[in-house]
Structure formats: C-alpha cells, structure tokens
Amino acid sequence: MKPTPVLVMQDICKSFPGVKALTDARLRLFPGEVHALMGQNGAGKSTLIKVLTGVESPDSGQILLKDQPIRPESVDDAQKLGISTVFQEVNLCPNLSVAENIFIGRFPMRGLAIDWKAIERDARKALLALNIDIDVTRTLSEFPVAIQQMVAIARALSTEAQVLILDEPTSSLDEDEVERLFDALRELKRKGIAILFVTHFLDQTYAISDRITVLRNGEFIGEYPAAELGRLELINTMVGRDIDEAGQAAKSASSADRPTDRPFISVQGLGAAGRMHPIDLDIYQGQVLGLGGLLGSGRTETARMLFGIDRAESGTIAIDGAPVRLNSPRKAVRQGIAFCPEDRKTEGIVADLSIRENIILALQARRGIFRYLPKRVQTAMADEYIKQLGIRTPDAEKPIGQLSGGNQQKALLARWLATEPKMLILDEPTRGIDIAAKLEIMDLVKTQCRKGLAILFISSEMSEVLRVSDRIAVLRDRQKVGEIDGKAADEQSVFRMIAGAEA
Amino acid sequence: MNLAGTINTRTLPLLVTSVLFALLFGFGSVSYDNFFSVQVFLNLLIDNAFVAVVAIGMTFVILTGGIDLSVGSIVALTTMVTAALVEQQHWSIWVVVPLVLAIGSLFGLLMGSLIHYFRMQPFIVTLGGMFLARGLCYVISIDSIAITDPTYAAISEYRISFGEEAFLSVSAIISLLTLALAIFLAQYTRFGRTVYAIGGNERSALLMGLPVGRTKILVYTLSGFCSALGGVLVTFYMLSGYGLHALGLEMDAIAAAVIGGTLLTGGVGYVAGSLVGVMILGVIQSLIAFDGSLSSWWTRIAIGVLLCAFCLMQRLLEQGGSNLGAIFSYWKKPAEGSAPAR
Numbered sequence: 001m002k003p004t005p006v007l008v009m010q011d012i013c014k015s016f017p018g019v020k021a022l023t024d025a026r027l028r029l030f031p032g033e034v035h036a037l038m039g040q041n042g043a044g045k046s047t048l049i050k051v052l053t054g055v056e057s058p059d060s061g062q063i064l065l066k067d068q069p070i071r072p073e074s075v076d077d078a079q080k081l082g083i084s085t086v087f088q089e090v091n092l093c094p095n096l097s098v099a100e101n102i103f104i105g106r107f108p109m110r111g112l113a114i115d116w117k118a119i120e121r122d123a124r125k126a127l128l129a130l131n132i133d134i135d136v137t138r139t140l141s142e143f144p145v146a147i148q149q150m151v152a153i154a155r156a157l158s159t160e161a162q163v164l165i166l167d168e169p170t171s172s173l174d175e176d177e178v179e180r181l182f183d184a185l186r187e188l189k190r191k192g193i194a195i196l197f198v199t200h201f202l203d204q205t206y207a208i209s210d211r212i213t214v215l216r217n218g219e220f221i222g223e224y225p226a227a228e229l230g231r232l233e234l235i236n237t238m239v240g241r242d243i244d245e246a247g248q249a250a251k252s253a254s255s256a257d258r259p260t261d262r263p264f265i266s267v268q269g270l271g272a273a274g275r276m277h278p279i280d281l282d283i284y285q286g287q288v289l290g291l292g293g294l295l296g297s298g299r300t301e302t303a304r305m306l307f308g309i310d311r312a313e314s315g316t317i318a319i320d321g322a323p324v325r326l327n328s329p330r331k332a333v334r335q336g337i338a339f340c341p342e343d344r345k346t347e348g349i350v351a352d353l354s355i356r357e358n359i360i361l362a363l364q365a366r367r368g369i370f371r372y373l374p375k376r377v378q379t380a381m382a383d384e385y386i387k388q389l390g391i392r393t394p395d396a397e398k399p400i401g402q403l404s405g406g407n408q409q410k411a412l413l414a415r416w417l418a419t420e421p422k423m424l425i426l427d428e429p430t431r432g433i434d435i436a437a438k439l440e441i442m443d444l445v446k447t448q449c450r451k452g453l454a455i456l457f458i459s460s461e462m463s464e465v466l467r468v469s470d471r472i473a474v475l476r477d478r479q480k481v482g483e484i485d486g487k488a489a490d491e492q493s494v495f496r497m498i499a500g501a502e503a
Numbered sequence: 504m505n506l507a508g509t510i511n512t513r514t515l516p517l518l519v520t521s522v523l524f525a526l527l528f529g530f531g532s533v534s535y536d537n538f539f540s541v542q543v544f545l546n547l548l549i550d551n552a553f554v555a556v557v558a559i560g561m562t563f564v565i566l567t568g569g570i571d572l573s574v575g576s577i578v579a580l581t582t583m584v585t586a587a588l589v590e591q592q593h594w595s596i597w598v599v600v601p602l603v604l605a606i607g608s609l610f611g612l613l614m615g616s617l618i619h620y621f622r623m624q625p626f627i628v629t630l631g632g633m634f635l636a637r638g639l640c641y642v643i644s645i646d647s648i649a650i651t652d653p654t655y656a657a658i659s660e661y662r663i664s665f666g667e668e669a670f671l672s673v674s675a676i677i678s679l680l681t682l683a684l685a686i687f688l689a690q691y692t693r694f695g696r697t698v699y700a701i702g703g704n705e706r707s708a709l710l711m712g713l714p715v716g717r718t719k720i721l722v723y724t725l726s727g728f729c730s731a732l733g734g735v736l737v738t739f740y741m742l743s744g745y746g747l748h749a750l751g752l753e754m755d756a757i758a759a760a761v762i763g764g765t766l767l768t769g770g771v772g773y774v775a776g777s778l779v780g781v782m783i784l785g786v787i788q789s790l791i792a793f794d795g796s797l798s799s800w801w802t803r804i805a806i807g808v809l810l811c812a813f814c815l816m817q818r819l820l821e822q823g824g825s826n827l828g829a830i831f832s833y834w835k836k837p838a839e840g841s842a843p844a845r
C-alpha cells in the first residue's frame with residue numbers, strides 16, 4: 001500500500017546574489033518514512049530545508065502539506081504547521097539552561113507564569129529517552145558540542161510534529177549516540193511521522209533511510225528506494241562522475257616512510273588535573289600522527305594544550321630539541337604550529353568577512369599588521385586555495401557565512417595551510433564534508449605531509465585516522481593507552497586497544 | 504535547593520555585588536556615627552527610586568544585547584510635560600501620569616521599530632532619541648517650572664512608616680513594585696525568556712521560532728515606559744520640571760546594570776542585580792556625603808573604579824567558568840571492554 005505523501009515540494013528555485021542555490025528542486029515525504037537528502041557540499045540541501053521552514057523564501061515553486069499549499073514565513077509558522085527542524089548550525093542559546101533550550105517557544109504555563117518544574121521534569125525525560133543523563137538546569141555552554149547537538153535533537157523530537165527535519169544532526173556525535181538517535185527515529189517512524197535526514201555518512205544513510213533524494217548543483221537528480229541504490233551508485237550520482245573510494249585509499253597508504261630522526265615536537269608528561277592525564281607524544285616532520293579514541297577520550301584536550309589554548313599544568317615540550325613553553329596560541333603560532341579547531345562556528349570562521357579575508361587572516365596575524373599583504377597577492381592566494389580545495393563559490397569576495405557548511409570548513413583549512421606552518425593540528429577537519437571532498441582533504445593532508453609538514457590528525461572516523469596516519473596514538477578516558485604503527489593497524493586492533501586489551 | 508548548587512558563574516556576580524554593598528554599608532557604619540540605621544538604608548531607596556526604575560528598563564535592553572541612551576532625556580521630558588500640563592493647563596494628575604507614561608512608551612516603541620525594521624544600531628537610534636527628547640524639553644520651556652499642585656505636594660511628602668523610626672516614600676514603594684513585576688517578567692514569562700534568548704544568540708532565537716522582532720521592539724517600549732515612570736518619580740521628588748533634570752542618568756543606569764552583573768554583550772544578568780547596583784552607587788554617595796571633606800566628584804571616581812573592577816571580574820569568571828566546565832564530568836564513560844565496532 002502506498003499512502004499519499006504528507007509533504008511535497010515542487011519546482012523550487014532559489015537564487016542568492018551570484019549563486020543559483022536551487023533549480024527546480026523536488027522532494028516528497030511520506031508518513032512513516034526516513035528520507036535521506038543527499039548531495040555534495042553546496043548542493044543546496046540546507047537551502048531546500050530553509051525554504052521549507054520559512055527561513056528563506058523561494059523565488060518560485062510550490063510546497064504542499066497534505067495537499068494544501070503552504071508558504072511559511074518564519075520558523076514559527078513552520079512549527080505551527082507541524083514542521084520541526086534541527087538546523088545544520090547548532091541553533092540553541094548558549095546562555096540558557098539545557099531545559100530551557102528544549103522548551104523555549106512552547107513553555108508550559110501555570111496561570112501567568114512559566115512552569116519551570118514541569119520544564120525541568122520533561123526536559124530530563126526527553127534527554128533520558130536519548131539516554132543522556134545530565135543536570136538540565138545547567139547552562140548549555142558548559143557542555144561539549146556533542147551534548148549540545150543532542151539537546152537540539154531532543155528539542156525537535158519533543159514537539160508534536162508531523163514532519164521532522166534533521167540537517168546533519170550527527171556531525172559531532174559518536175557511534176553510540178547515533179544509535180540512540182536512530183532508535184528514537186524508528187520510534188517516531190512507527191508513529192507515522194515523516195523524517196527528512198541529511199548526512200554525509202553513507203553508513204548512516206543506509207542504516208536508517210527508506211528512500212533517498214539526491215541533489216547536485218541545486219538540481220533534483222533523482223529519488224530512489226535506499227535498498228535499490230548501491231553505495232557506489234549513490235556516490236556517483238551525487239558527484240556526477242566516477243569516484244573510486246578504494247583506489248584512492250591504496251594510493252595514499254604508501255607514503256612518507258622517511259621521518260627525520262629527531263621529532264619536530266616532543267611532549268613529555270603533558271597534563272592538567274581533571275582534564276587530561278599526562279601524555280607523551282613525538283611528532284615527526286613528514287609524518288602524520290593520528291589520535292584515535294572515542295568522543296571525550298581527550299583528543300581535543302590534547303590538541304588544545306599543544307596549541308596553548310588550555311594551560312598544561314605538568315610536563316615539558318621540546319621543539320627541534322629545544323625546550324619551549326606553549327602557554328598561549330600566539331607562542332604556538334610563532335613556533336610554526338597551526339591549529340584548525342573542531343568547532344568552526346565559534347572558534348573558526350569570521351562570518352562577516354570575505355572568504356579571502358578569512359583565508360589570509362592567520363597569515364596576516366603572523367606577519368603583523370605592518371607587513372601588509374598586497375590585495376593582489378591575497379587574491380591570488382585565495383583563488384589558489386579555492387581551486388586547490390574545490391571551495392564552491394563564485395568568487396573569493398563572498399562573505400564566508402554564506403558558504404555551505406562544508407565549504408566553510410575547507411576555507412578554514414586553507415587559512416592554516418596559508419601560514420605554511422611546520423606542524424598542523426587538524427581537529428575533525430572532515431566534519432560536515434562530503435565524500436569527494438573528504439578524499440581530497442585526506443589527499444591534501446598526505447601531500448602537505450610529504451612536503452615535510454608534521455601533522456596531528458584527529459577524527460571520530462576511525463577509518464580516516466587509519467587511512468592518513470603513519471602512527472596512531474590511542475586515547476581512552478583522557479589518557480594515552482598506547483601507540484601503533486598506522487600501516488600495520490586496522491580498526492579491530494585500535495578498538496581492542498581502546499577497549500583495554502594490548503594490541 | 505542547596506546553596507553550592509545555586510552559586511555558579513551566572514549568580515556569582517550578583518552575590519559579589521550584594522556582598523560589596525554589605526561591606527560598603529558596614530564600612531560606613533563603623534566610620535561614621537549615625538550611619539548605621541534602618542533609615543539611612545531606606546533613604547538609599549528613597550533617593551534613588553527613579554534611578555532604580557530606569558535601570559530596570561535598561562537591564563532588559565542590555566539583556567537583548569542592545570543599549571538605550573535616551574532614558575535620561577525621556578525622564579527630563581516627562582518632568583517637563585508634567586510640569587507644563589499640571590501648572591499651566593491645570594490638568595489632573597490622574598490624566599497627566601497615564602499620558603506621560605504613554606508618551607514615554609511611544610517614544611521607545613518608535614526607537615525599537617527603527618532598530619528592528621531598518622536594522623539600525625541601537626546606539627545610534629537611541630543617541631538620536633536622547634538629543635531629540637532633551638531638545639523637546641526646551642521647546643516647552645528653557646527654565647525650570649515648579650510644580651505647586653497640592654496633589655503632587657501631598658504625594659511627595661507622604662510617608663509610609665514602619666515602626667517608629669523608619670519610613671519609605673511613595674516613589675520607593677513604586678520602584679519596589681516595579682522591581683517585583685520586572686523579576687516576574689524576566690523569569691516567568693515568555694517575553695522575558697525571549698529577551699534572554701536574543702541576547703544569547705539572536706540567530707538561534709530566530710531559528711527556534713521565537714518572536715525576535717516583536718520582542719526587540721517591546722524591550723525598547725518597556726525601557727521608554729520605565730523612563731517615563733522614572734520621570735514621574737522625579738516630579739514627586741523634585742516637584743519641578745526642568746530640561747536639565749537627570750543629566751547623564753543613562754550612564755548611571757548602565758553602570759548600575761553592569762555592576763549588578765549584567766553583561767553588556769547580552770543574555771546574562773538579573774534585574775535584581777541592577778537594584779543592588781543602584782544601591783551601591785547610592786551608598787558611595789552617602790559615604791562621601793557623611794565624610795563631608797571629599798568633593799562629590801569622588802563618587803564618579805569610585806564608580807569608575809568599580810565598573811572596571813566588575814568587568815574584570817566577569818571576564819575572569821568567564822575564563823574560570825570554561826575550565827570548570829571541563830572538569831565537570833557530565834559524560835557517561837563507555838563501559839569497560841565494550842568497544843564499539845564500526
């Protein structure tokens with residue numbers, strides 16, 4: 001039996017100055033299905049969702065909800081129509097409590113006053129349903145991105161919606177959390193709710209979706225039952241050309257077997273009480289050191305201490321054999337270290353500046369304001385990186401905030417590459433990036449490495465760590481539990497080490 | 504609720520301000536005879552009632568991340584309009600007060616609309632409002648107009664006594680009522696929470712479907728209303744209307760809010776903190792008055808030092824707070840031996 005679709009979007013067009021984000025895009029959602037919306041960075045997925053939820057108004061096209069044409073003017077409108085959304089950017093207020101973030105906009109009232117008791121109780125329940133047990137009265141900003149993302153999801157799940165939209169909800173979740181989210185989604189599916197799901201993780205797409213819609217360059221390419229569209233076919237449909245995942249991997253696996261004998265940076269017993277147990281690391285030029293471990297195992301903490309953002313309380317650091325103190329990012333930068341942070345929205349991009357300015361930013365900061373880079377040089381550099389990394393934009397002068405999420409990430413990477421550092425710390429550089437670009441970025445990491453750069457690579461995707469790393473330091477519960485050779489290692493051996501057995 | 508649980512980086516500034524107030528008051532009591540009395544304390548409230556009311560309105564504006572520079576001028580305009588209508592036209596107080604409150608609100612509404620619909624900077628819009636309202640005062644009269652109306656005089660002199668030696672004025676009562684209402688508004692209504700959400704992240708507030716535009720306009724309307732109410736209290740206090748009343752009051756209101764723990768970037772702070780802030784400004788004035796040998800400009804110096812100290816404290820707390828957050832282990836550790844397979 002095939003029911004009628006609950007939601008239909010037809011011939012949606014949307015242009016931004018200089019970009020045609022959507023051209024005759026189409027989408028159908030049936031009740032009780034999980035529908036994956038797939039496409040490369042900048043394909044127009046988020047824009048389609050924004051049109052549907054009243055954030056952007058379409059230039060043309062039609063939206064039908066249960067056969068009734070609708071035209072939401074604001075997120076509020078959309079919510080009232082029963083369309084509930086988790087947007088790609090974490091859209092919560094960091095200054096409010098967790099509970100309030102879940103219920104703001106639809107507070108239960110007691111008489112004239114907000115019923116805080118009920119809110120706290122229900123918020124706890126909503127999070128426990130996702131198996132998260134935290135103090136909901138605490139301020140949201142006290143929690144890491146992963147928890148914040150779960151809070152945003154809990155908010156969307158707890159509305160009584162008939163259509164639920166999730167734009168890359170899993171980008172900073174670990175496997176366990178993704179599984180909990182999927183359990184919750186299956187439950188909603190049973191209740192007949194239509195779910196639209198955007199992700200760049202193919203595994204997740206196939207684990208949960210019933211049907212797949214593919215967008216490319218803002219155009220509708222096709223709608224397929226998930227069971228009938230193979231992985232490789234899906235990738236090729238998204239990219240529009242043939243990509244061989246395995247071939248790329250094999251090529252990049254054999255490189256950099258001649259590290260210098262002395263490490264570029266040597267870390268002994270670096271730690272801080274309560275944050276990180278003392279850790280030893282040696283990073284060589286021309287080598288990639290991967291940090292393996294689950295979310296919360298101390299990967300980001302290690303990176304932040306190395307870059308001087310968080311002060312280490314014990315331990316020593318030597319660069320090229322000479323002891324140094326890295327107690328501020330400025331000092332780290334002066335030593336030739338660059339850091340591409342995990343949370344690009346708050347620590348990375350400057351949304352109102354152009355792509356060119358964002359790329360030049362770190363380089364200019366290092367040169368000091370008195371050695372100003374001529375605009376011509378800046379433009380040439382920006383254009384070079386835009387081409388090299390495949391950043392999808394009409395030109396380098398667009399504000400970076402207007403790029404799609406994945407393309408912002410690429411620009412950020414360009415910023416640090418532009419400083420020509422001696423060591424590059426990459427914290428989740430592939431988050432929110434489509435599959436083709438992921439391969440490109442990993443290739444790029446390899447190429448840079450061959451040029452003599454020392455690289456510390458952090459990713460939740462174990463397969464990525466394995467693919468690029470020459471050596472892997474394995475972390476568990478904020479301490480290092482071992483180190484293995486990247487070429488010899490496979491996922492099993494790393495996970496065994498995380499689990500506590502010797503590799 | 505346990506005490507340790509309620510003290511965090513949000514409530515700490517409020518606590519520090521309250522302790523500081525107690526210290527200053529204690530210092531006065533030890534140093535000067537007659538300082539330590541209930542009435543000296545209540546006088547702080549009486550003398551600063553209008554500042555408190557204005558600071559409460561200002562707090563809402565600052566919580567959204569905005570600023571309202573027009574408050575002092577609206578106070579002056581209110582006194583001027585009141586004096587002109589009561590003295591020259593002989594209108595009844597029962598007509599004049601609602602009228603001036605409406606004028607103040609309308610003024611705020613207009614500024615809020617400019618800020619929201621035309622995306623203009625609050626600083627510029629309210630700076631314009633400040634000049635405009637101050638200028639309008641002089642259109643009415645260049646000189647001070649004394650209010651001789653008996654009703655005003657009666658309200659001005661009316662004292663509500665507690666026990667033998669302690670009393671409050673009508674203005675002080677009004678300011679306390681305003682505070683109670685404002686706390687309710689901020690903590691227990693959708694409007695209040697939306698104000699905090701906008702200050703936290705305006706774009707998120709929009710994406711969460713909150714009525715951002717309406718709330719922003721309302722916040723400036725509220726501030727306009729509070730300023731007009733402050734103006735009414737000034738007429739009770741001074742019994743005159745004058746274009747030079749409440750000069751620089753906007754800065755006192757901002758200082759009170761900041762000392763009370765409200766962040767200028769928005770989203771963090773408590774309305775009650777602003778009252779404590781006002782009281783601190785008041786107690787410094789009293790200390791200097793009791794001392795007698797210091798010029799009143801020392802008040803300004805003390806406020807200046809305090810402001811910097813408080814901003815510094817908030818900055819340090821912010822940094823300390825992020826470390827606290829890291830130490831706090833919210834995360835359920837993955838069970839030993841159960842490695843997830845990919």
Ligand SMILES: Nc1ncnc2c1ncn2[C@@H]1O[C@H](COP(=O)(O)OP(=O)(O)OP(=O)(O)O)[C@@H](O)[C@H]1O
Nearest residue numbers: 016021041042043044045046047402403404405406
């Ligand atoms: N506000 C805006 N102003 C100008 N251009 C925009 C704006 N929002 C999006 N775009 C452009 O529209 C195109 C589609 O962007 P969109 O965010 O929909 O991509 P996406 O498919 O969600 O990509 P990603 O996977 O990276 O999130 C991009 O080229 C982007 O630069």
Ligand SMILES: [Mg+2]
Nearest residue numbers: 046088404405
């Ligand atoms: Mg997107």
